[in-house]
Every structure is written in structure tokens, then in C-alpha cells.
Amino acid sequence: MQPASGPFAVSHALRWGVVVGLTGLAGGLSGLGLAALLHAIQHLAYGYGFASLFHGESFLDGVEAASPLRRVAVLGVCGLLAGVGWWAVYRWCRPLVSIARAVKGNDPRMPVVATTCHALLQIVTVALGSPLGREVAPREVAAMIAGKLCSWARLTSDESKVMVACGAGAGLAAVYNVPVAGALYVLEGLLVSFGWRALVPAVVTSVIAALVARLGLGDLPQYAVPHYAATPSLMIWSALAGPLIGLAAYQFTRITGSARANAPRGNWLPFLCALNFLFIGLLATQFPILLGNGKGPAQVGFDGSIPLRLAAILLMLRVLITWTSLRAGAEGGLLTPGLCNGALLAIVLGGAWSMLLPGTPLGAFAVIGAAAFLASSMRVPLTAVTLIFEFTQPSQAFLIPVLIAVAGSVAASECVSGVVAARVRNSVVA
Known part of the structure; x- marks a missing residue:
């Protein structure tokens, strides 16, 4: 197929640019929204103050202040929600599609209901005390939205795979305030390419996502660490x-x-x-x-x-x-x-x-x-x-x-x- 030229090329480039911008926005909003949900559930479950969901008492402080009986009860609820929730997803929802499979397969789209339920269950269980990580949830939601945007904009299969990967990177950048790492994750971990067709959207989407998330989460590092000497x-x-x-x-x-x-x-x-x-x-x-x-x-x-x-x-x-x-x-x-x-x-x-x-x-x-x-x-x-x-x-x-x-x-x-x-x-x- 010959590459598009003239007005068709301009129209395609415009649609691509819109998808890049909206994917970054989706990554930022998904990271911000899921982080807010996680903190709200943590404060409710362990009974510590709602005065500041993001920059007040830490989860560790709240857990240590809760009684041993409350910890057991909350983890009991966590087990019930996890077991019944994922059992229902596997039984009634469409088969889940991982981000890696969406990027490498023939169809980059991810099922909306199954992906959303899968992500929400991760956030809820981690908030209640699950030892697993929360970073997959915003990556999955943003990647799923990116796939839908690509379908709407009628982007090519290769462009869609790049944007799904960028959505995942944007979700990571937003939830942890790591725009550079979010872009590198796309290039090194998902696409295994540093070509400009991957580099440009990876950087743009991760930066947009991090900036959007900072509106609610602030511009603070995840960990407070002294400056150690490299002896x-x-x-x-x-x-x-x-x-x-x-x-x-x-x-x-x-x-x-x-x-x-x-x-x-x-x-x-x-x-x-x-x-x-x-x-x-x-x-x-x-x-x-x-x-x-x-x-x-x-x-x-x-x-x-x-x-x-x-x-x-x-x-x-x-x-x-x-x-x-x-x-x-x-x-x-x-x-x-x-x-x-x-x-x-x-x-x-x-x-x-x-x-x-x-x-x-x-x-x-x-x-x-x-x-x-x-x-x-x-x-x-x-x-x-x-x-x-x-x-x-x-x-x-x-x-x-x-x-x-x-x-x-x-x-x-x-x-x-x-x-x-x-x-x-x-x-x-x-």
C-alpha cells in the first residue's frame, strides 16, 4: 500500500496527534483516579483520618494504629473480595488480554469490562493489604483506553500497538510520578525500540500523564531518602x-x-x-x-x-x-x-x-x-x-x-x- 499523501496524510497525522494527547490525558486521569480510590479505601478500612488523602498519615502509620483484630478482619474482607471478584471475572467476562499480548499480537484492543474489573480488583485488594503491586491497574486501564482511541481514529495496526504501549507507560508515569521511567518502560520493556516513531509518543504521553496526575497527587517523590555518599x-x-x-x-x-x-x-x-x-x-x-x-x-x-x-x-x-x-x-x-x-x-x-x-x-x-x-x-x-x-x-x-x-x-x-x-x-x- 502506498503511503498517504496530501490532505489524507495531514488528516492521518492530525488523528495520530489527537490520540497521542488523549492517551496521555487518559493515563493521567486513570492514575489519579485509581490512586484516589486506593487512598480512600485505605483510610476507610483502617480508620485513619480523611483530612488529607495524599500527603497526610501514611498507610504504615494507619495500619500500625489499627488493632490486631481490625487487621485480621480487613484481610478477611480482602480475601472474600479477591476470591469472589476474580472468580466472577474469569467466569463471566471476556478473556483478559495482557498489555504485552496486546502490543505483540494481531489485535491491540483489550476488553473493556474485563480489564476495568481486573484493574479495580487490584486497587481494592492492595488498598486492603494485599502484598502485590498497584502499578498494573492504571497501566491496564490507560492501555485499554488507548486501544479504543486508536480504533476510533482508524490508526494502523503498528501505530495502535505503539499507542497501547504508550498508554501503559502513561499509567505508570502518572501513578508514581515518574515521567522518564514511564517513557523508558515503553521503549525498553514493551516495544524494544528507540526509534522516533516510538520515542516521541512515549515521551509526550508520559509527560502529559505525570503533569495531569500531579494536579491531585502533587509533585513529590515516592520515598523520602537522605542523600547518601558514593564512597x-x-x-x-x-x-x-x-x-x-x-x-x-x-x-x-x-x-x-x-x-x-x-x-x-x-x-x-x-x-x-x-x-x-x-x-x-x-x-x-x-x-x-x-x-x-x-x-x-x-x-x-x-x-x-x-x-x-x-x-x-x-x-x-x-x-x-x-x-x-x-x-x-x-x-x-x-x-x-x-x-x-x-x-x-x-x-x-x-x-x-x-x-x-x-x-x-x-x-x-x-x-x-x-x-x-x-x-x-x-x-x-x-x-x-x-x-x-x-x-x-x-x-x-x-x-x-x-x-x-x-x-x-x-x-x-x-x-x-x-x-x-x-x-x-x-x-x-x-
């Missing part, structure tokens, strides 16, 4: 710890992937979800910091206020309840859970290092470990580094130990992945 000791630790963190991230990805693949979709789902979240509620009577997507443990890890022993305990429990939740059939993202695990693991490794060479704050290890873990678990190293810098806003010099750890983490993770893949191929041939 020679920290750089040596980064080189040694990076591969270990990469191996741990690979194992985390493997077990969570297996849990998702084997999760129930039928009549067992409500029962297993109820059992899983009651179990988490009982754990929360002793460890209220466990509840939620992991932002609480990550924050106390980043600011260095968590004891080493508690960090080790929380790491084991966080991995456990993330696996049990996915295995029971709950849904959610793994960005903040992975970030939390990386921070806690780095604190444990950094504590051991500090016995030999004391002087480095534990929070400095945590920030580096979070970036290294995310880089390997999400398989998007550039996006992971940018996320951590937009999340925590450390000094520019701190980029050096972060990059050292990320390089070691990704190298170790990819080497193990390659060895495992080779063994699988050899076993098939044999």
Missing part, C-alpha cells in the same frame, strides 16, 4: 553484591511466574484467596508492616531506620506472602514488591559488609539493592535505574554504585537464565 567502600560492595542480588531476583521471578501459571481459575479460587489473606492478616497482628505492596518496608529500608534482624524476617515473609497470594489466584504487580525485596536483601548483605568495613548507612545499601533487584526481576535495567532515581532523588554521584550493582545483577541473572534455557533445550533434544 569507595560502597562501590566495592556494589560490585560484589550485584551478582548475588541478580541471582535472588532470578529465583524470585521464577517462583512468582510458576505461582501465577498454576493459580486456580475455577471454584477453588474463592476458598484459597480467603485462606491466604486470613493467613496474612494473622501475620500482620505481629508484623503490621507486612501489609500493602511493600512501600512501608522499602521506606524504612531507604531511610535506614529498620533493624537488621527485622529486615531479614520481613524479607522472608514478604517473599512467602507474595508467592501464596499469586498461587491462591490474586492479581497485582510486582514492581514495588520487587523493589521492597531488593532493599531488604541489600540491608542484610550490607549489614554483613559493615561488620568488615563499618561506616556506610544501611539505607545506602537498600537504594542500590532495590535498583539491582528491579533491573533483573523486570528485565528492564534502564527503566529500573530511572525508577529508583525518580522515586528517591539521590545525588548524581550515587548513580555510579547503582550502575555497578545493576550491571552485576543483570549479568548474573541472564547467565543463569541462559544456562537453564540451554539445559531445557538439551533435555528436549535428548
Whole structure:
């Protein structure tokens, strides 16, 4: 087919530009709306003030102030909603289409009702205390809207796939106030292309989405972190710890992937979800910091206020309840859970290092470990580094130990992945 020319080309370019602008707006509004819903449910469930939904008392403060009985009761409600909700989605809605499948498949459109219900269930359950992440919900909603806009504007299949990916990036940019990471996620994680046809809409949609979301969420970083120094000791630790963190991230990805693949979709789902979240509620009577997507443990890890022993305990429990939740059939993202695990693991490794060479704050290890873990678990190293810098806003010099750890983490993770893949191929041939 010959490319359009004259008035037809102008008309097509105009429609494309409108879709780019509306996709950014949709990403910003979905991120803002879902964040408002999440905070409102958290305040209602755990009984802390509504005076400021976005910049007042933190979720961790609210959970710790709630009674142990209330924590168990809220998680019981969470299990009931999760089990019945996802059972109903799988039974009565059209089959879900993931963002990756929409971008890579022949039809980039995503079902409206199923996607919306799937996203709302994620937000509600995370607000009530699910250990999974909330970032998938705004990505799915914005990507779904982008697909509909492309269909309305009669864009080509390739253009539609780019815009669906841009919608997902815009949702991420909005909900976490990370416009650069949102654009990089589109280019590195979804489209695997830095050509201008992907770069321009990715940047524009993520910036628009972040600016729109800031109208309600404010222009604040996700985590309050001191400016740590990039010392020679920290750089040596980064080189040694990076591969270990990469191996741990690979194992985390493997077990969570297996849990998702084997999760129930039928009549067992409500029962297993109820059992899983009651179990988490009982754990929360002793460890209220466990509840939620992991932002609480990550924050106390980043600011260095968590004891080493508690960090080790929380790491084991966080991995456990993330696996049990996915295995029971709950849904959610793994960005903040992975970030939390990386921070806690780095604190444990950094504590051991500090016995030999004391002087480095534990929070400095945590920030580096979070970036290294995310880089390997999400398989998007550039996006992971940018996320951590937009999340925590450390000094520019701190980029050096972060990059050292990320390089070691990704190298170790990819080497193990390659060895495992080779063994699988050899076993098939044999």
C-alpha cells in the first residue's frame, strides 16, 4: 500500500496527534483516579483520618494504629473480595488480554469490562493489604483506553500497538510520578525500540500523564531518602553484591511466574484467596508492616531506620506472602514488591559488609539493592535505574554504585537464565 499523501496524510497525522494527547490525558486521569480510590479505601478500612488523602498519615502509620483484630478482619474482607471478584471475572467476562499480548499480537484492543474489573480488583485488594503491586491497574486501564482511541481514529495496526504501549507507560508515569521511567518502560520493556516513531509518543504521553496526575497527587517523590555518599567502600560492595542480588531476583521471578501459571481459575479460587489473606492478616497482628505492596518496608529500608534482624524476617515473609497470594489466584504487580525485596536483601548483605568495613548507612545499601533487584526481576535495567532515581532523588554521584550493582545483577541473572534455557533445550533434544 502506498503511503498517504496530501490532505489524507495531514488528516492521518492530525488523528495520530489527537490520540497521542488523549492517551496521555487518559493515563493521567486513570492514575489519579485509581490512586484516589486506593487512598480512600485505605483510610476507610483502617480508620485513619480523611483530612488529607495524599500527603497526610501514611498507610504504615494507619495500619500500625489499627488493632490486631481490625487487621485480621480487613484481610478477611480482602480475601472474600479477591476470591469472589476474580472468580466472577474469569467466569463471566471476556478473556483478559495482557498489555504485552496486546502490543505483540494481531489485535491491540483489550476488553473493556474485563480489564476495568481486573484493574479495580487490584486497587481494592492492595488498598486492603494485599502484598502485590498497584502499578498494573492504571497501566491496564490507560492501555485499554488507548486501544479504543486508536480504533476510533482508524490508526494502523503498528501505530495502535505503539499507542497501547504508550498508554501503559502513561499509567505508570502518572501513578508514581515518574515521567522518564514511564517513557523508558515503553521503549525498553514493551516495544524494544528507540526509534522516533516510538520515542516521541512515549515521551509526550508520559509527560502529559505525570503533569495531569500531579494536579491531585502533587509533585513529590515516592520515598523520602537522605542523600547518601558514593564512597569507595560502597562501590566495592556494589560490585560484589550485584551478582548475588541478580541471582535472588532470578529465583524470585521464577517462583512468582510458576505461582501465577498454576493459580486456580475455577471454584477453588474463592476458598484459597480467603485462606491466604486470613493467613496474612494473622501475620500482620505481629508484623503490621507486612501489609500493602511493600512501600512501608522499602521506606524504612531507604531511610535506614529498620533493624537488621527485622529486615531479614520481613524479607522472608514478604517473599512467602507474595508467592501464596499469586498461587491462591490474586492479581497485582510486582514492581514495588520487587523493589521492597531488593532493599531488604541489600540491608542484610550490607549489614554483613559493615561488620568488615563499618561506616556506610544501611539505607545506602537498600537504594542500590532495590535498583539491582528491579533491573533483573523486570528485565528492564534502564527503566529500573530511572525508577529508583525518580522515586528517591539521590545525588548524581550515587548513580555510579547503582550502575555497578545493576550491571552485576543483570549479568548474573541472564547467565543463569541462559544456562537453564540451554539445559531445557538439551533435555528436549535428548
